Amino acid sequence: MTGGRDPDRGAAGQRPREGWSWPRSSLLGGVAPAARDRLLALGAQARYPADRVLIRESERTTFVLILLDGVVKATGRTDDGRDALLAVRMGGDLVGELAAVDGRPRSATVATCGPVVARVVTRGDFLDCMRRDPAIAHAVNASIVSKLRVANAHRIDFTGCDAATRLARVLHQIAMTYGERAGEGAVIHWPITQPELAALSGAAEPTVHKALRRLRQTGVVSTGYRSIRVDDLALLSSIAFA
Incomplete structure (x- = not known):
């Protein structure tokens, strides 16, 4: 992954108050404030320009991105060489969690649709947080299930x-x-x-x-x-x- 790291921490190591609001349907918008603060304390903050590839399909990276602001799109390569748009994620959403959970290669390429701010979290820190914090683990699992439900509904709705x-x-x-x-x-x-x-x-x-x-x-x-x-x-x- 390329892009400048920009950890926004003061001399005392305190994370400044975030200025973004997130949809209730997103991970950050749906969790309780205390759990949200624990999530936002993970990793380091990074800023990316438009059209920057953050994750590449099939690569063996395992970091997780907690999107704070901006929009990214996930694409997959089809058998005939085309890039198919799979999903769109925006501030408040979690990206890259599947590879972090199962350790397998990335299932999609993720690129920015404009300027993006995110927290970059290592697999170890992410899994450790899940183990220690049942509220966050439940929220992450619910987020994954929600994405799967949307994907299934998408397929069913299109039939006929x-x-x-x-x-x-x-x-x-x-x-x-x-x-x-x-x-x-x-x-x-x-x-x-x-x-x-x-x-x-x-x-x-x-x-x-x-x-x-x-x-x-x-x-x-x-x-x-x-x-x-x-x-x-x-x-x-x-x-x-x-």
Whole structure:
């Protein structure tokens, strides 16, 4: 892993108060304040620029990243050499925990979608914390289970759906989980490309391009440079789950 370490600790070794707020659905947002403070005391703080690879698929590293701010995406290489977007994680989430738990090679490549701040925790410190702190162990296990449930629901929801419906469901899930609410809609500030939307939707890129154009024409979404805005969440939901 590359990137400058930036341990934010004072002379007395005290961690300064963090200025970020995290979604309740994230690991840091869902645990009690005392457990959160113990998690944030692990490792060293690091800052990364956009488009920096933090973890590479198949490598044998075992550190864990506790995301404090920013967004990362996890991708996997397909048999035909394409990069498929597997998941998106943002401030408050845990990244890299599977390799830390089982010691096996990385299952995906993780890269920053913009500037990211994280705490880098060694496998030993992470597992020791889990052993000593049942509250944190339970929260981490619940986080892993939640990710698996989302992945299973994603597969089930897509069964029998056409490409346009799958795209609508992907956009709705991203907007509700990671978007910033704005009036009747939400803004997805981190960059997501049409090939990545195609990978998430399980559709060909030209098909996604046509479906996205229809959503723009009907006033459901609008697109800008490296951003997508859902203008009408209710209408998007009716299309996704009709």
